Amino acid sequence: MLEELKNKLGEEIERLTHELQITLPKAIQKAVEHGDLRENSEYKSALERQQFVQARLNHLTKRYGELSKIDLSEIPSDRIGFGSRVTVVDMRTREEETYTLVFGDYIDIDSGQISVASPLGQTLIGKKKGDKVSLQLPRGERKLMIKEMTTLPQMVDDQGDAA
Template sequence: MLDITKKLQEEINVLEYELTTELPAEIKRAVALGDLSENAEYHMAKQRQEFVNARLGQLKKRMGELSLVKLDNIPHDKVGFGSTVIVHDEAKDEDISYKLVTSEESDVTKGLISTTSPIGRALVGKEVGDTVTVTTPNGKREMEILKLTTIHDSTE
């Protein structure tokens, strides 16, 4: 999780620099060109300023949410954030490994799924031996949890 907070902080730093240094200079240059009603540079800079402000708000909110995650609240014997789970997918008749991560880190091709994805939501709170039914865009899938390694196991 440190990686994701570091990436978010780097993006925040870049956007704050753009908002406080680059965009004011662009707006000042555009204003110097005269008539603002037909000044494309001015309107583009103002639109970018609105976008950057909105994105900064999203990033800061997400950082706040991530700071609230406490390892003590993640179960030791059930699927939760940071868990690696091996499931048997009945529809595909194969064993698949998933690691539950934040939405920013998810990459299905690498087996990294978000805790808020359909599969992630179905697995959270379950134990080895449980069978879950997951509704995906391709239909319902039955998965049996074969093995579980929690975030606590991987940090010990």
């Protein structure tokens, strides 16, 4: 999972770098050739896009650096943490839900990814299989039991054993 995130980030960084260094300078140059820059919407649009791309690139580069610093040996294998896949049972409805804890930028609700910084993520961090947790939501309290969990170190070990 960690390598998958790093690859995904790397690809977006590469794409944005190309846009910033190749595509946008050409668009700006083309817009400059049209004359009066004060009323040139193409020029303004290209500059705004350039600022956005630069900001996004800075953010992604920082995130990539943070991911590169993660030491799997420091992530507990017996408690929920970053990268853990967790199945919970709603104590009221008995419905099961499975989540993977990820950094805030990589949330994909449809595939069950939630941020470690979200209220649910914060509630699950440090817990173990069999623990019961309570989560206060705007619509009321939600009580969950942790049915299953696989930590990031366990996933890496399983992949290593399979090789």
